[in-house]
Each structure stands twice: as structure tokens, then as C-alpha cells.
Amino acid sequence: MIKRFYYGLISLYYSFFLTGLPLVIFILAFARQKNPMPALKYGMIAATVLLAVIMFFYYSKKIGVSRSLKKVENIEEYQNGGMLDRSYILEDRMLAGYGLTVAEHKTTGIRLLKAEDQGRRLILTLDGEEGEFKVNALDRSEAERFAAFIKRKNPDVVLEGIEPKGSGSLKELGAVI
Numbered sequence: 001m002i003k004r005f006y007y008g009l010i011s012l013y014y015s016f017f018l019t020g021l022p023l024v025i026f027i028l029a030f031a032r033q034k035n036p037m038p039a040l041k042y043g044m045i046a047a048t049v050l051l052a053v054i055m056f057f058y059y060s061k062k063i064g065v066s067r068s069l070k071k072v073e074n075i076e077e078y079q080n081g082g083m084l085d086r087s088y089i090l091e092d093r094m095l096a097g098y099g100l101t102v103a104e105h106k107t108t109g110i111r112l113l114k115a116e117d118q119g120r121r122l123i124l125t126l127d128g129e130e131g132e133f134k135v136n137a138l139d140r141s142e143a144e145r146f147a148a149f150i151k152r153k154n155p156d157v158v159l160e161g162i163e164p165k166g167s168g169s170l171k172e173l174g175a176v177i
Contacts, residue, residue, distance in 0.1 A: 001079055002069065002075055002078050002079065002088060002095070003065070003066070003069055003075075006065045006069070006086075006097070006102055007062060007065065009086065009097075009100060010058065010061045010062055010065065010100055013100060014054065014057075014058045017051075017054045018051075018054065018055070018058065021047055021050060021051040021054065022051065024047050025044055025047045025048060025051070028040050028043050028044045028047065029044060032044065061100050061101075064101065065100075065101070065102055068101070068102050068103055068104070069095075069102065071104065072095065072104050077090060078090060078095060080175060080176045081094075081170060081173075081175050082149075082170040082171075082172070082173025082174045082175040083173060083174050084124075084135060084136075084137055084142060084143075084146050084173060085097065085121075085135070085136040085137050085138045085142070086098070086102070086135070086136050087135045087136070089107065089146075089149070089170065089173055089175075090107070090170070091107065091153075091170065092106065092107060092108065093105065093106055093107060094106075094107050094135075096126075096133050096134070096135045097135065097136065098123075098133070098134040098135055098136055099136075103133065105126075105128075105130055105133055106128070106129070106130060107149075107150065107153050107154075108128075108153055108154060109128040109129035109130070109154065110126050110127070110128040110150055110153070110154045110157050111127055111128055111154070111156070111157060111158065112125075112126065112127040112128075112157065112158045112160070113125070113126055113147055113150050113157055113158070113159050113160070113162065114126075114127075114159075114160040114161055114162075115137075115140075115143055115147075115159075115160065115161040115162035116161060121136055121137070121138075122136070122137040122138075122139065122140060122142075122143045123135075123136060123137075124136075124137055124143055124146065124147075124162075126150070128154075140162075141165070142173075143162055144162060144163060144164060144165040144166070145164075145165060145166050145168075145172045145173055146173065147159055147162045147163070147164040147165075148164035148165055148166045148167065148168035148172070149168045149169070149170065149172070149173060150164075150168075151164045151168060152167075152168030152169075153168075
């Protein structure tokens with residue numbers, strides 16, 4: 001289920017290109033049957049090469065997610081945990097989703113949580129024992145509930161650009177407990 005979620009995100013991101021380019025190739029091939037102009041042939045070749053390049057990136061992202069998730073022990077536990085946009089959260093660990101990548105990190109040992117507005121999204125940067133990593137948040141209220149969770153797990157954490165709200169329980173992040 002978790003793997004399907006991340007595969008679905010990748011598919012949504014690339015869906016326009018993976019359906020639009022074959023349609024363009026089909027239209028150019030159909031037009032070439034009616035009127036054999038050399039420009040149509042070169043257009044088909046260019047669209048086919050572009051489709052191959054996009055498919056390369058599409059499958060490399062899927063393979064990268066698959067490799068990341070194979071390293072996770074007891075991945076089924078995340079189905080009962082909380083969520084933060086593209087991240088699954090348990091008490092002691094989380095699958096941190098940022099962009100089209102995912103990696104498992106501990107929720108303890110976090111020293112810094114910094115929130116930055118980037119367009120419509122909120123990017124949270126966490127710095128801890130395992131190094132720095134980023135996660136997406138849908139909105140400020142979701143990020144504030146996550147900040148309360150991190151503050152509960154790491155009382156000495158430094159929060160920048162965000163104030164924690166709530167009790168910091170996983171239930172506030174949507175966990176089934």
C-alpha cells in the first residue's frame with residue numbers, strides 16, 4: 001500500500017507526458033500517412049526521443065523509491081501511523097517524502113526544525129543525528145501539528161518559522177491508534 005502511494009505520486013507527476021507524447025506521435029503518424037512530408041517524420045522522431053528520455057526518468061524515479069522502501073523494516077506498520085503530506089510517521093521513525101523521493105529517518109535526535117514557505121507548499125527542514133532532510137507539508141496547520149509532535153519527541157529542538165499547536169500526538173496527524 002505504501003509503495004503504491006509513492007508510485008502513484010510519480011505516475012501523477014509524469015502522466016501528462018506519458019499520455020500526451022504518444023498521442024502526438026500517433027497524430028503525426030496519421031498525418032504522415034495522408035501527406036508524406038519529411039517534417040512530419042522528423043517531428044515523430046523528436047517526439048519519440050523525448051518520450052524515451054521522459055520514460056527513463058519516470059522508471060528511474062520508480063526504481064529509486066523501490067530501493068528506498070526495500071530498506072525499511074516492517075513497512076506495514078506505517079499504515080496505522082500519521083501522515084504529513086507525502087510522509088508517513090510513527091512514534092520512533094518516519095518515511096520522509098520530499099518531492100518524488102522517500103527515505104526513512106528517526107523521529108528522535110532532531111535538533112532543528114525550520115519551516116519555509118515556497119509557493120503554495122510549506123517545506124520543513126529537519127536537522128538531527130542522521131543529518132539534514134526535508135519534508136513537504138500541505139499547509140501551516142499541518143506543519144504546526146507536526147512541529148508539536150517533534151517538540152514532544154525532542155524537547156530541546158529549536159523551531160524556526162513555526163509554532164507548535166496541539167498535544168503532539170500521532171492521532172492529531174491522522175494515526176489509527
